[in-house]
Amino acid sequence: MKVLLNGEPRDLRDGATVVDAVNASGAPESHDGVAVAVDGEVIPRGRWGDEPLAEGQHVEVLTAVQGG
Numbered sequence: 001m002k003v004l005l006n007g008e009p010r011d012l013r014d015g016a017t018v019v020d021a022v023n024a025s026g027a028p029e030s031h032d033g034v035a036v037a038v039d040g041e042v043i044p045r046g047r048w049g050d051e052p053l054a055e056g057q058h059v060e061v062l063t064a065v066q067g068g
Helices: 018-024
Strands: 001-003 008-013 035-036 058-063
Touching: 001 018, 008 058, 018 058
Parallel strands: 001 058
Antiparallel strands: 001 008, 035 058
16 A cells, blocks of 8 residues: 655555555664654554554654753
């Protein structure tokens, strides 16, 4: 299935969940400091593995960066 991941078209397996998109984004394996929005709605971390994605959805994976 195709989704838009951080503004780029990306192929994910059929039945992919939010956690699959997070992993595909290159976010840290620990997922520390990571937030996700699907079609503009923030998805709580506890739902990432249960939240299915659908063809054409927009997924934004954001990672906090320390510094200033």
